[in-house]
Amino acid sequence: MQPSPHGRVRFRHSLAAVALLVAFSASASAAEQCPVSEAAITKAGGLSQAVTAAMKTEFSCEGAYRLLELCQLGSSGDNALSDIVLSKCEPRFLPKAVAATKAAYEKARAKCNKIAEKNEGSMYQGQAAVCIARSGRDFARKYGTKS
Structure with a gap:
């Protein structure tokens, strides 16, 4: 047929x-994929240093978080990268946040910290750090200024 x-x-x-x-x-x-080039990695002396440099030069909260998301190290080294994201995101909302917003932010961060508390290993430290950075980015999106 x-x-x-x-x-x-x-x-x-x-x-x-x-x-x-x-x-x-x-x-x-x-x-x-992580947008940090091989040349930048070589020049900086390693992936962590190159990502740190790229994140520090990134102007926006969104851009810094995106770099962390794409270039995360998968270890406790992500804590320092998360701090860079937070340094760009928190000023957008925390200074003028009402008490309820601050409490909700702390609750979100505490939930992220439980990832590392419940699990042993550097990988979970990194996951918690990325989660905290995401919380900072999300609160900046929701409650922050546009700049």
Whole structure:
């Protein structure tokens, strides 16, 4: 029995859709890599130093967090990177925050700290640090000034 012409067309469309999906997935994951170049890493003397330098030169809270998100070290070294993010995000909302906002922020940070408290290892320290930085970024988005 021969497949109908409509069946072949549907099959080709399905194949094209799958190919497009695979191509999109590959380009999306490539776009999500740490933007710090090999040259910058070599010049700075290592990945941690290069990411730190890139984050310090980043003007915005969003940009600093994005660098942390894409370039996280997966260790307690992320604590210092998280501090850089917080230095850019907290001034956007904390100085004028009402008591309820400050309390909610502290609660969010405490929840992040539980990641490291419940689990042993440097990796969990890094996860907690990224979580804390995300909280700072999220509160800056919600309650902060635009600058």
